[in-house]
Amino acid sequence: MKNRIRIALAGNPNVGKSTIFNTLTGSRQHVGNWPGVTVEKKSGFATVGNTEIEIVDLPGTYSLTAYSVDEVVARDYIIEERPDVVIHIVDATNFERNLYLTTQLMELGVPLVMALNMSDEAEKKGVTINPSRVKEYFEIPAVKTVGSRGEGLNELLRTAIAEAGTSPHHEHSIGYGNEIEQHIANLIIALKTDPVLTAHYPPRWMAIRLLEGDEKISDEIRSSPAFDAITRELAKIDLTLTEAAMADRRYELIAAFMPQVCPTCVRGMSASDLIDHVATNRYLGIPIFLALMWGAFQLTFAFAAPFTSAINFAMNALGSAVTAGIRPEWLASFINNGIIGGVGTVLGFVPNIFILFLILAILEDSGYLARAAFVMDRLMYSIGLPGKSFIPMLIGFGCNVPAIMATRTIEDRKDRLITILINPFMSCGARLPVYVLFAGVFFPHSAGTVIFFLYVLGIVIAILSAKLFRLTILPGKPAPFLMEMPPYRFPTGRTSLVHMWDRGSMYLQKAGLVIFGIAIIVWGLASLPLGVAYGSEGSYVGILGHVIQPVVAPLGFNWKITVALIFGFMAKEVVIGSLGVLYGVGENHVALGSALHADPTLSAVTALALLVFVLIYVPCMSSVAVIKKETGSWKWTVFSVLYGLVIAYLAALAVVHIAPFFIGGA
């Protein structure tokens, strides 16, 4: 039995579309009118092997806005009739001009194949388009054709047949920047309240059309129950400016891709194009990204070291003054161990947090992170994640709370859920103080490397978990990747500093409020019942630690570490604050690092196991609350917590057994 597929031919006027249509269909064609309009409709048939192909020649258009009848006919056919594949025929001699339509076709979410027609003429002019690069950058298979001689047409049909049978299919689409993307996300939420609309039109495409002031789509929603919500959202937006900004984004992307896809099409490569040529390279892009991230961490610790030392110096001096000058003794203990020991120790890590955020802001403002997202997308898709997940994962390096909230831009429920579930494995800033302390104490000459490995381990666990979830509990196909390619620019100091402050102050707020409260609780538990030595085994905290410690004994954790990990559930920074209190840093005027180093129950292996455990186990209380809020489900929230705990335990156990071979045993 023959397979049957339907293909639509789309393209600008005068790109050789009709010539290709005639060559493909020969005498097997039918000419009529499109329903309701006097635009000629041509359809015909071709056979390739066992596949019968119905080919429909769409009217030539420069875009898919609703400004002309031809445009309305072409896009309505694609949306309403849903052909198996759309072949976008482009004039290879005028490649760049044709790409605007490509960007709009990509937004319709139909499988696309690009025919690089008139390739012979283009090559005579010295223009060589690289079809494999077209596939790489646009995620659209491309075939060189010469319609007038029938060259490449068999390959074109075979590629179209293959594309029609490819499932799941990865797609790229245009990203319009945070502000417009937020409007798109809000409109999608509103549109999804009307299932009739979303069954008929792709929600993202509709949201984009609404932002571009498409009258036909505006008419369509007039009778929809979503109308009021959509109107409210649109009222907040300057549509003229937004439409212009969206067109700019499309041209920006085309301008960035042109030198990569067709280097001979451009007069000369700018510095931005030259960097993209390497930074988005299939083989070098990801290693370069990883190396730059490592460089970012090295810089962070280099810059922060003197500031951290200064803060610690000041805290120690303050602790000494408190002990010497304040009476009664319990009050001195409270201030020294509770406040200075807890909050003060954490404040010592503020320089690391702020400098890391500053470097990330510089990378973001320079335009490099957009390229990083592009090169990572290939990897993301291979593990079953949408490219959009990259941004929440990246934000997760700062704080998991806004990162989990940032998954709102992911439309697909399963994609979003997977991204939420793996986000806690991204090493947030709160974990950094723990890494800095333990790596600095137990791996003084390779602290940066150890921390880098922890970040990489978090990414690896996230990737493996995503793959596992996609294969088991959340099967499906990831949503298209939204590409953004702003030109490289030198970031302005003010913008980067504002970004740094926005993210860093979030950490400060947590340090100031949450940690203060928890430090007081830890101090109370470590001081009671009355008469026990502070933080001793007889104190409530000691009793609690001893009750739970047997469970984590195989990981080498003593009762103090156990207590710190329990309090770390409130906020990961608290691990340090709690240890500061439990080891009596303030009272004894001994740096926490020295106390840990002097503790005979701790070794480099234990420290590494602890770092791995801290990286993976239960996200902080705030993250758990946000997971509940964003998933709307206790089931997924509890799953997230338990999954993290189990993986953390297993990974730390593996470290305890494997690490001695590499770092010389315990």
Next chain:
Amino acid sequence: MSTRKLVFSLGMGIVYPILGIVQILGGIVPGLAVSLNVLFIPADIIQGFVLCLIGAVFLYGAAEIHQNRPGAEAFLYVGMLLSLIFCVITLIDLGAQGANAVLFGGDGGSSWPLTQVIIPIIYMAVPSVIGSYAWGRKFFSDLTEA
């Protein structure tokens, strides 16, 4: 095809990975680190990986330049850029360690031994500086003006 650029890319594309592999081996093979220190090559796995990566960019560029491919020089420029970036990062790292040691007596020692300063990731940036001056002036000025 520019023979000078080809030779430069090829040279950097060979020397960088050799030094990188030696640094990686120093980090893996016990006892080798001490011998390497005498040769001013630290035993540092990640830094070795970075050296290999920079070398790979140059080597890729050499192949592209040899085949006269459009945009081939991008690899040469970005190779030099990466070489300079990582040299600066390492210098800042060493400088901060030194400052921390002097001001607060932190880790990093009270002086800078030559074995810490004359290391491949730093001295290999010297040819990149020369290369940037010879061929990359427009590239780097475009970048700074952007």
